[in-house]
Amino acid sequence: MKTIALVAHDGKKQELLQWVQAHADFFVGKQLYATGTTGALLAESLGREVHCLASGPLGGDQQIGALIAEQQVDWLVFFWDPLSSQPHDPDVKALIRLAVVWNIPVACNRATADFIVHSSLLQQDYQRSVPDFSQHQNRFKTAT
């Protein structure tokens, strides 16, 4: 889980910023992509580089979708707002669709995002505790 795309609608931006702050350690060493306004807020809040694409209504969701299709994104965190309509709703739907097509984890709320962070940390601990974990993985891949 090295490259993460983060997106939030206006009504969810504060929630995303708080969530990212709460997990700031997890994001160390990760490459972050975001739609324009979300990315600018994240960069300021975290004090680190975030690859900012266009703002969502101007094509940012589609740019992130393209990165997913190019297999450049490991995880999409998309706090979309279920209580307000978006002028670019087809783009929003297309982004979520591509994340499903390419089978990457998608977190649309804080509970799911927390769950994925914890799962990822547990996996890292497990990999560290089993020295030849990568050999096990390779054996598993060969067998399936």
Ligand SMILES: O=C(CO)COP(=O)(O)O
């Ligand atoms: O609209 C968005 C996602 O659909 C988010 O775009 P911004 O991050 O530019 O506000």
